[in-house]
Amino acid sequence: AAVATSIDTTGVFVHLFEWSHSDVADECENFLAPMGYNGVQVSPPNEHITGSEWWTRYQPVTYNLTSRSGSPGEFQDMVDRCTAVGVDIVVDAVVNHMAAGGGGSGVAGTSYSNRQFPDYDQTDFHHTSDLDTNCAVTDYTNQQDVQECDLVGLPDLDTSSSKVQDTIAGYLNGLWDMGVKGFRIDAAKHQEASQMNGYISQLPDEALVFGEVIEGGNEAVKPEMYEPYMMVTEFDWAQDVAPNVISEGKLQYLSTVGESWGLIPSETAVIFTDNHDTQRGNAPLTYKDGEEYNMLNLFMLASTYGYPKVMSSYYFTDHDQGPPSAGANEDTCGNGSDWVCEHRWPGIAGLVNWRKTAVAGESGKPSMDNWASSDDGNTVAFSRGGAAFVVLNRAGNDVSGTYKTGLPAGDYCNVIVGSDKDCETVTVNGDGTVDVTTQSMTAVAIHTGALA
Numbered sequence: 001a002a003v004a005t006s007i008d009t010t011g012v013f014v015h016l017f018e019w020s021h022s023d024v025a026d027e028c029e030n031f032l033a034p035m036g037y038n039g040v041q042v043s044p045p046n047e048h049i050t051g052s053e054w055w056t057r058y059q060p061v062t063y064n065l066t067s068r069s070g071s072p073g074e075f076q077d078m079v080d081r082c083t084a085v086g087v088d089i090v091v092d093a094v095v096n097h098m099a100a101g102g103g104g105s106g107v108a109g110t111s112y113s114n115r116q117f118p119d120y121d122q123t124d125f126h127h128t129s130d131l132d133t134n135c136a137v138t139d140y141t142n143q144q145d146v147q148e149c150d151l152v153g154l155p156d157l158d159t160s161s162s163k164v165q166d167t168i169a170g171y172l173n174g175l176w177d178m179g180v181k182g183f184r185i186d187a188a189k190h191q192e193a194s195q196m197n198g199y200i201s202q203l204p205d206e207a208l209v210f211g212e213v214i215e216g217g218n219e220a221v222k223p224e225m226y227e228p229y230m231m232v233t234e235f236d237w238a239q240d241v242a243p244n245v246i247s248e249g250k251l252q253y254l255s256t257v258g259e260s261w262g263l264i265p266s267e268t269a270v271i272f273t274d275n276h277d278t279q280r281g282n283a284p285l286t287y288k289d290g291e292e293y294n295m296l297n298l299f300m301l302a303s304t305y306g307y308p309k310v311m312s313s314y315y316f317t318d319h320d321q322g323p324p325s326a327g328a329n330e331d332t333c334g335n336g337s338d339w340v341c342e343h344r345w346p347g348i349a350g351l352v353n354w355r356k357t358a359v360a361g362e363s364g365k366p367s368m369d370n371w372a373s374s375d376d377g378n379t380v381a382f383s384r385g386g387a388a389f390v391v392l393n394r395a396g397n398d399v400s401g402t403y404k405t406g407l408p409a410g411d412y413c414n415v416i417v418g419s420d421k422d423c424e425t426v427t428v429n430g431d432g433t434v435d436v437t438t439q440s441m442t443a444v445a446i447h448t449g450a451l452a
């Protein structure tokens with residue numbers, strides 16, 4: 001599970017945050033498969049506490065597949081329909097902890113009490129001399145504190161216990177048997193890596209597993225600790241790249257993004273512009289930033305580093321605000337919708353198949369070649385492996401230029417402008433150059449899979 005997986009990590013996946021299973025299934029068939037996305041991360045599908053806030057999904061009550069997103073039958077239908085069209089399901093697995101508080105009942109009606117659930121009793125949790133209590137995570141310079149105390153009051157499972165490891169493995173293997181191909185392990189930083197391997201090693205080798213580990217300068221727990229066992233989230237990608245999109249003149253510096261910037265190895269990195277936590281926290285750019293956010297996504301998809309995950313959100317103003325309720329027979333991403341659907345933005349969607357073409361027939365990921373940047377550093381152009389070429393223009397004005405594409409001569413479609421529009425033709429000359437005008441804050445992208 002460390003690197004080689006059944007999901008092709010040279011592709012692109014999308015986090016359809018809080019989407020219902022039936023909407024995800026429709027989206028796989030109607031949009032994700034045709035546009036070339038190869039996976040969807042879904043919100044935690046297991047039984048969670050009641051309440052309207054989005055974060056109720058991060059308080060498990062059981063591993064039964066009843067959640068705000070739908071029933072077990074709807075979950076299986078989604079997995080079947082998405083997998084059938086080549087889009088694999090990645091489950092957000094919340095296994096570091098269970099629901100907080102004195103007790104209550106979950107969305108499927110299962111009752112629980114303080115640190116006692118159908119699957120776990122008090123001894124399955126880290127605890128003080130009193131089985132009812134545990135320390136609180138407070139000191140991120142102390143590994144034991146981070147991994148064995150309760151995170152924001154959430155009872156912390158004793159992941160050193162083989163019973164706990166086997167119970168988690170049972171949940172994940174059950175999902176695998178239903179056709180799920182990947183797992184995001186929530187709060188991986190709060191679990192010791194080799195203990196996590198106690199359940200990861202019980203999964204088929206082909207399972208994609210990535211741990212959520214947020215790196216902090218002086219912290220005791222490092223992403224590197226997880227790399228022997230799984231892929232890892234690289235939160236620094238957005239933190240380091242976004243400032244070069246936000247400030248003018250810095251796009252030129254992005255040719256080297258990767259290990260030389262202090263990022264984890266590309267093959268182990270899951271990258272994203274923002275996620276459901278950082279878009280409510282310290283993300284440098286989110287959908288609320290419009291064009292600059294779009295540009296960050298375009299660079300993420302066109303460049304070589306990591307396995308990119310596109311964030312797809314709903315509009316929110318309040319931190320805790322839960323998802324919009326789905327209207328019957330309504331196109332989730334239609335006009336006036338409460339869902340942002342960043343994954344459908346024309347440039348973002350267009351670059352997914354562009355990336356697929358770029359890596360097709362290559363043994364690894366082709367590097368960025370023919371790199372060119374304008375004198376003001378605002379416009380860059382590069383090719384990927386003789387099949388794909390892009391110009392990114394962060395300037396406040398349209399920019400015309402002549403670039404080497406590395407592509408065969410011919411007429412191509414600019415895939416940035418949207419599949420629903422007539423093809424905007426871009427001609428590669430006999431010498432492999434192209435003369436194009438790239439509009440302000442957008443891109444021109446062509447590939448051998450989209451000829452005019």
Ligand code: LM2
Nearest residue numbers: 055056057058059094100101152153154186187188212277
């Ligand atoms: C994660 N990764 O490590 C998730 O990505 C993140 O979204 C989760 O926090 C967290 N870890 C635990 O899975 C969210 C949310 C918290 C929320 C928790 C649990 O950001 O605010 O905490 O889910 O639902 C909420 C309250 C908090 C309270 C806690 C326990 O906001 O004030 O703490 O429930 O009742 C006393």
Ligand code: CA
Nearest residue numbers: 147156190191
């Ligand atoms: Ca823990």
